[in-house]
Amino acid sequence: MELEILFEDGEALIINKPAGLPLDQPRAGGRSLEDHLETLTLGFQRQPAPVHRLDRDTSGCLLLARNPKALKRFSAAFEARAVAKRYLGVVNGVVEGEEGTIGLSLSKISSAADGWRMIAAKKGKPAITHWRKVKEVNGLTLVEFRPETGRTHQIRVHAQLGLGAALVGDPIYGDGEGAARTLLHAVELTVEREGKPPVHAIAPIPADFAALGFGEEPAPASHDEEPTGE
Template sequence: MKIDILFEDGEALVIDKPGGLPLDRPRAGGPCLEDHLEDLKLGFQRAPAPVHRLDQDTSGCLLLARNPKALKRFSAAFEERLVEKRYLGIVAGELTEDEGKIELSLSKVSTAKSGWRMIPARKGKPAVTHWRKLDSLNGLTLVEFRPETGRTHQIRVHAASGLGAPLLGDPVYGTGKGAPRTMLHAAGLTVPRGEKLPIVAESPMPADFTALGFSDA
């Protein structure tokens, strides 16, 4: 599996993470991002480390820090909500509105039968997502999501519970049908660095999105 590099300098890499590749080794074994970190040294002594998380199914921009100081600074930028993130998602259904803001606090619940998931809950952690409809086709809608916060599964829950239209292929918050993976793509990332130029990366629309008839917005 070849991993494309979208941005590279002395302290950061942004890679184009393939959909289906987990960051950590699954319990049952199998490939993960850890297998590629040695190759991503690119002449540096240290292997780069992921600064944030993307779900296994989610493709697109993933920031890696090339030294501990950069990791600390970039992590703080995410925590302080200074990072601009742009996602593309295909939802199962047609939306009546063109754009909006979803404010649904999220809480983690767990059961022995179905494992853990995130749910909207008034006492949960605040979560805010801005969204905009880009295109509709065959009962599906291409949506741009710009999350203000970075909660676990935020866009997936906000699509299902806030828009009333889950992401296509989502097995937890939707039916799991219509696509072989949850159709969410991290299309853009901008990370400020004070006096230095910001890290700016964009990932092209993946092939499984275009196969459904959508083109890069």
């Protein structure tokens, strides 16, 4: 598997992470991003390191830092929410309204029978997601998500509870049908840098989105608020 590089300079790489590729080595074995880091050195002595995380099923923009100082700065940018992240997800239903904000605090639960998952809970960690309806096709809705916070499974839970339908293919918060994976794509990433142009990339629309009639990249809506991080 050859990873597509969307952005490259002396501090950063943004790759188009394929769906199905986990960042860490799976317990059951199999390939992960760790197996590709040596090929992503691109002439540098150090292997790049992921700055943030994407779920195994999630495709799209993943930022890697090419040295420890850059990793520290980029990590601080995520903490300070000086990062703009835009996702596209296919929701298994017709979404009412055109845009809005979902604010549901999230907490992790687990059981021996069902494993772990995230739920909405008043005592959970605050989670905010801005959303915009892009297109409807055959009872499915393409939605743009802009997470203001970065909780585990945030967009997946907010789609299920805030929009009233889970993402297509989601086996935990939906029925797992309609696609071979959870249809969530990190389509755009921008990280501001002091004294330098921002790190920025847009990831092409995946084939499984296009197969459902969502093959065109929607123009991002204009927003007045400051960039936010997941």
